[in-house]
Amino acid sequence: MTQIIQCIPNFSEGRNPGVIRSLVTAAQSVPGVILADYSSDASHNRTVITLLGGPEGIKTAVLALAKCARNQINMNLHQGEHPRIGAVDVIPFVPIKGITMEECVNLSKEVGKEISSELQIPVYLYEESAADTSRRNLADVRRGQYEGLAKKMAQWPPDYGNIPHPTAGAVAVGARRPLIAFNVNLSTSDISIAKKIAKKVRESSGGLKYCKAIGIMLKEKNSAQVSMNLTHYETTSIYTAVELIKSEAAKHGVAIVDTELIGIAPAKALLDCAIQYLQLKDFDYRQVLENHIGG
Amino acid sequence: MTQIIQCIPNFSEGRNPGVIRSLVTAAQSVPGVILADYSSDASHNRTVITLLGGPEGIKTAVLALAKCARNQINMNLHQGEHPRIGAVDVIPFVPIKGITMEECVNLSKEVGKEISSELQIPVYLYEESAADTSRRNLADVRRGQYEGLAKKMAQWPPDYGNIPHPTAGAVAVGARRPLIAFNVNLSTSDISIAKKIAKKVRESSGGLKYCKAIGIMLKEKNSAQVSMNLTHYETTSIYTAVELIKSEAAKHGVAIVDTELIGIAPAKALLDCAIQYLQLKDFDYRQVLENHIGG
Numbered sequence: 105m106t107q108i109i110q111c112i113p114n115f116s117e118g119r120n121p122g123v124i125r126s127l128v129t130a131a132q133s134v135p136g137v138i139l140a141d142y143s144s145d146a147s148h149n150r151t152v153i154t155l156l157g158g159p160e161g162i163k164t165a166v167l168a169l170a171k172c173a174r175n176q177i178n179m180n181l182h183q184g185e186h187p188r189i190g191a192v193d194v195i196p197f198v199p200i201k202g203i204t205m206e207e208c209v210n211l212s213k214e215v216g217k218e219i220s221s222e223l224q225i226p227v228y229l230y231e232e233s234a235a236d237t238s239r240r241n242l243a244d245v246r247r248g249q250y251e252g253l254a255k256k257m258a259q260w261p262p263d264y265g266n267i268p269h270p271t272a273g274a275v276a277v278g279a280r281r282p283l284i285a286f287n288v289n290l291s292t293s294d295i296s297i298a299k300k301i302a303k304k305v306r307e308s309s310g311g312l313k314y315c316k317a318i319g320i321m322l323k324e325k326n327s328a329q330v331s332m333n334l335t336h337y338e339t340t341s342i343y344t345a346v347e348l349i350k351s352e353a354a355k356h357g358v359a360i361v362d363t364e365l366i367g368i369a370p371a372k373a374l375l376d377c378a379i380q381y382l383q384l385k386d387f388d389y390r391q392v393l394e395n396h397i398g399g
Numbered sequence: 400m401t402q403i404i405q406c407i408p409n410f411s412e413g414r415n416p417g418v419i420r421s422l423v424t425a426a427q428s429v430p431g432v433i434l435a436d437y438s439s440d441a442s443h444n445r446t447v448i449t450l451l452g453g454p455e456g457i458k459t460a461v462l463a464l465a466k467c468a469r470n471q472i473n474m475n476l477h478q479g480e481h482p483r484i485g486a487v488d489v490i491p492f493v494p495i496k497g498i499t500m501e502e503c504v505n506l507s508k509e510v511g512k513e514i515s516s517e518l519q520i521p522v523y524l525y526e527e528s529a530a531d532t533s534r535r536n537l538a539d540v541r542r543g544q545y546e547g548l549a550k551k552m553a554q555w556p557p558d559y560g561n562i563p564h565p566t567a568g569a570v571a572v573g574a575r576r577p578l579i580a581f582n583v584n585l586s587t588s589d590i591s592i593a594k595k596i597a598k599k600v601r602e603s604s605g606g607l608k609y610c611k612a613i614g615i616m617l618k619e620k621n622s623a624q625v626s627m628n629l630t631h632y633e634t635t636s637i638y639t640a641v642e643l644i645k646s647e648a649a650k651h652g653v654a655i656v657d658t659e660l661i662g663i664a665p666a667k668a669l670l671d672c673a674i675q676y677l678q679l680k681d682f683d684y685r686q687v688l689e690n691h692i693g694g
Contacts, residue, residue: 368688374674384659391664393665394689396451
């Protein structure tokens with residue numbers, strides 16, 4: 105492969121094994137496109153799929169996935185802890201190798217147009233693909249969620265399409281920089297503590313730069329979670345975010361039970377954590393064997 | 400490269416920049432052989448070079464290095480904290496890719512014979528290359544050090560050669576499994592504490608399996624160090640060793656100042672530390688981007 109894009113479509117179904125299986129099958133349907141990872145969470149009621157491949161293959165695969173989600177997921181019946189606007193909720197395109205952000209923006213627009221014309225799902229372009237800066241932030245695009253879509257579209261029309269799909273809602277499509285989706289599970293069932301910690305760590309309320317965070321309740325585990333996106337791990341590392349959560353949680357007498365990486369991450373994002381926790385000095389990435397010989 | 404061997408010759412010079420530069424130049428003299436890493440330590444008075452390459456290239460490079468060390472290092476003037484028997488002190492060969500341990504054993508014997516015949520340095524074969532199990536352990540080969548070589552050879556003759564080289568001593572040569580050389584620097588100048596901790600963590604005195612450890616004094620930093628070899632990181636990880644050292648040190652009111660990885664390590668050895676420190680659950684190595692697309 106000369107050009108590699110990472111595409112991480114998120115779907116509003118994390119409970120029904122039959123639907124999840126259909127999505128995984130669709131994700132594996134295009135030769136040359138790698139299903140690098142998928143994970144489903146019942147509380148979030150959400151499945152996140154990570155694809156790697158060239159522009160043409162990724163386009164074919166993600167359109168097949170969007171169609172599968174539209175046909176099998178009914179948003180009128182959907183409940184889950186994670187904010188969402190549609191059956192296929194968000195489709196990010198991330199340039200990995202041999203491809204520019206601009207090419208990913210163009211691809212996202214092609215895919216968005218087809219989703220609107222072929223599947224009758226309206227599309228909001230976000231992040232690098234957004235028409236203007238007020239539409240960049242995914243949290244703003246999702247505000248009001250599926251239930252508020254009709255009202256939202258009256259004031260804030262989609263980029264493609266104009267009325268919510270009756271069962272599939274709408275979708276955010278866009279090119280963006282890589283991010284790390286990382287969840288921290290707490291030893292408490294008090295969601296207000298997770299919300300307070302999220303507020304402390306996220307950039308928008310004065311916390312860590314390049315950190316987005318929300319507090320979520322994992323009902324089946326009776327446990328509160330801080331769910332994060334780290335949009336520039338070189339500046340704010342997983343280590344920094346987790347350690348801040350740990351110290352904020354301790355103020356409430358709460359500990360970290362475990363953590364989850366959703367989707368994939370560059371090796372460096374995890375190696376940096378090892379280096380910081382081990383207090384490793386003068387480390388050089390050339391000291392990693394695979395950097396010389398390939399995986 | 401179809402076959403890759405890692406070779407990590409250790410030299411008894413870590414202070415004189417001219418000699419170190421000569422060694423590095425020799426390490427870079429063979430096309431196709433990669434100088435993956437080198438590091439010198441003044442207290443250890445030692446330089447460790449990591450080469451990667453095919454059997455022929457590695458043989459040529461390591462013979463050039465041994466000759467360089469023989470010509471430039473006088474063991475009669477050598478002082479250092481780390482046990483040693485010669486100018487080029489030990490030459491391990493580690494099979495990495497497309498090559499068996501047996502082939503590395505054969506290569507080590509070829510190199511050993513040439514070092515003895517061409518450079519007049521006697522050779523002890525150790526680890527997988529040892530003639531019998533009593534000669535496997537490098538610590539036993541080194542016992543008595545450079546200063547005790549003549550006496551040692553009378554009782555325990557080398558595999559090649561029979562008298563110590565008058566300035567270069569002897570060398571241990573052998574094939575072995577990969578190991579991780581890892582040092583932990585302590586917030587104390589009391590070497591007895593480092594020695595006590597080393598005794599607690601090393602396998603030979605009832606500590607962690609696959610862990611070798613000694614206490615060393617870093618004179619120029621006035622700081623004590625636990626210097627380790629982890630010979631099976633999948634069983635005893637860097638994390639486990641560092642955390643045990645941390646808790647043993649705490650009993651003496653001592654903390655870890657920082658740590659050092661000497662030479663190279665497989666990515667997995669460091670990723671495992673990140674996973675354990677972050678309490679990452681359900682992690683799959685397929686979640687590392689580079690495992691799909693190459694470095």
